[in-house]
Amino acid sequence: MSDIIERLKPAPVPAVHPVPEYAADARLHAVYEDTKSVLQVPWMGVVTMAFAHYPNFYAALWDGLRPLAASREFVDACADLRAHAEAEVEKLEAKSLVDTLKDSGYGAREIDAIRAMIEIFSHGNMPYLMIATAARLLLEGHALADGGSVSAYDGRHGPSMQNSLPLIEPHHADTPTVRVYDDIKATLGLPFVNTDYRALARWPSYFARAWGGLAPKVLSAEYEPVVTSVHDFAVARMRTLPNPGGLTSATLVSAARKDAPADEVLNVVRLFQWLLPGLITNVAYFRAQL
Numbered sequence: 001m002s003d004i005i006e007r008l009k010p011a012p013v014p015a016v017h018p019v020p021e022y023a024a025d026a027r028l029h030a031v032y033e034d035t036k037s038v039l040q041v042p043w044m045g046v047v048t049m050a051f052a053h054y055p056n057f058y059a060a061l062w063d064g065l066r067p068l069a070a071s072r073e074f075v076d077a078c079a080d081l082r083a084h085a086e087a088e089v090e091k092l093e094a095k096s097l098v099d100t101l102k103d104s105g106y107g108a109r110e111i112d113a114i115r116a117m118i119e120i121f122s123h124g125n126m127p128y129l130m131i132a133t134a135a136r137l138l139l140e141g142h143a144l145a146d147g148g149s150v151s152a153y154d155g156r157h158g159p160s161m162q163n164s165l166p167l168i169e170p171h172h173a174d175t176p177t178v179r180v181y182d183d184i185k186a187t188l189g190l191p192f193v194n195t196d197y198r199a200l201a202r203w204p205s206y207f208a209r210a211w212g213g214l215a216p217k218v219l220s221a222e223y224e225p226v227v228t229s230v231h232d233f234a235v236a237r238m239r240t241l242p243n244p245g246g247l248t249s250a251t252l253v254s255a256a257r258k259d260a261p262a263d264e265v266l267n268v269v270r271l272f273q274w275l276l277p278g279l280i281t282n283v284a285y286f287r288a289q290l
Contacts, residue, residue, distance in 0.1 A: 005136065007231045009274045010267040013191060018049035028052060031062060038070050040158025041124035043165050046195055047132055047272040054265050060255035061135055064247025069127060071150035071244070075157050077237045078126035084233045086122075086284045088226045092217045094288035097209055104205065114203055115290050116159070121196045121283045123158050129230075129276040133238045136273040138252040139266045148242025168201040177204045180211050187218050194279055200286065214285050223281070230277040 021044055024032055031052075032044050051058045068074050101111055134144060170181055170193070180201070181193045201207045217223050256265040 005140065005142070005235055007228055007274055007277070008270050009189070010270050013189070014264065014267040014271055016046075016050040016192070016268055016271065017053040018046050019052045020049060024052070028055070031059070034066075035062060038066060039124065039127045040156065041127070042120060042159070043124070043195060045124070045128040046192070047128050047276065050268055050272065051135070054256060054259035054268075056258040057252070057256040057265055060252055061131070061247070064245040064251065065131060065134060067244040068150060068241060069131070070152060071242075072153040073150050073241055074127070074130070075153045077241055078123075078130060079157075081126045081129070081230070081234055081237060081280075082122060082284075085230045085280050086287065088229050089281060089284040089288055091222055091226055092220075092285060092288075094217075094285050095213055097206070097213065097289045100209060101206060106206065110203070111290060114200070114206055115287075117165075117199055117202070118283060118287050118290070120159050120165070121199070122287055125196070125276060125280045125283060129234050129273070129280060130238055132269060132273040132276055133234045134247070135252070135269045136266075137235070137238065138247065138249045139256065139262070139269055141249050141253075142239075143249060144239070144247060145241060145243040147246055148244060150242050150244050165195070165199050166202055167195065167198040168204070169198060173201065174204065176208060177201050180208055183215065184211065187215055188275070188278065190275060194275075196279060196283055210286050210289055213289060214282055217285065218278075218282075227277045227281050230280055231273075234277065 019028065021029070021032055032048075035048060036042065036044060048058070051061065098111065137144065168177060170178055173181065181197070184193055184197055185191065197207070197211075200210065253262060256262055259265065
């Protein structure tokens with residue numbers, strides 16, 4: 001079987017049923033806290049909350065990947081993925097928003113707060129993409145490495161875990177922000193708005209400008225090659241990493257089938273493995289704007 005997997009958006013887009021942190025039972029809450037601790041992120045991504053809708057599948061996936069996710073090798077791979085994405089985004093020539101924001105009344109402290117919020121996602125989306133990539137590879141019958149040892153990462157590589165993420169949900173938002181959300185969904189072809197956008201909409205006048213600068217780029221000829229390169233980098237790097245948890249395709253497929261038809265779980269995994277390279281690209285663009 002070929003080791004190459006192309007970006008693939010399921011058609012139709014499958015329904016997703018994320019299990020939010022507040023709705024998690026005691027067992028799942030402990031898994032969520034462990035996931036955030038190991039990845040050093042202050043939020044559970046929609047991707048893993050959607051995977052958690054399939055409890056046997058997510059338990060097998062996280063149990064198998066946890067030893068790798070806690071390793072220096074994984075942290076280095078995520079850092080390299082981020083560096084690659086941010087270098088590729090330079091091709092999109094983001095226009096700075098700093099002077100525009102200052103002219104409209106934003107102070108340096110507020111702009112720094114936006115930068116800090118972007119940093120959370122600039123760091124955290126990388127492990128989520130790697131996890132989704134491993135899941136897709138395995139569910140499609142590919143193999144990860146045959147075991148291998150790793151070095152534990154004992155230091156701090158993520159932003160402060162004390163950072164809060166007040167999210168502007170559609171039912172919280174004013175009409176202009178709802179219009180931005182609707183445009184994001186229409187432009188990206190998704191039925192939901194990712195956490196990143198809902199967090200940045202805390203500053204609605206900034207976020208409208210940020211998305212207004214990005215949206216034409218998403219529709220440009222230059223955009224898709226950048227996103228594809230992020231996808232390809234993640235796939236290639238995931239295939240080279242050790243597999244200390246010994247996670248196999250057979251194990252993960254068997255676990256998924258305990259929860260739902262195999263194609264249902266696979267299409268949810270494919271959706272997130274498809275969208276995360278674009279989300280990473282978009283967040284890198286927001287970062288470049290500031």
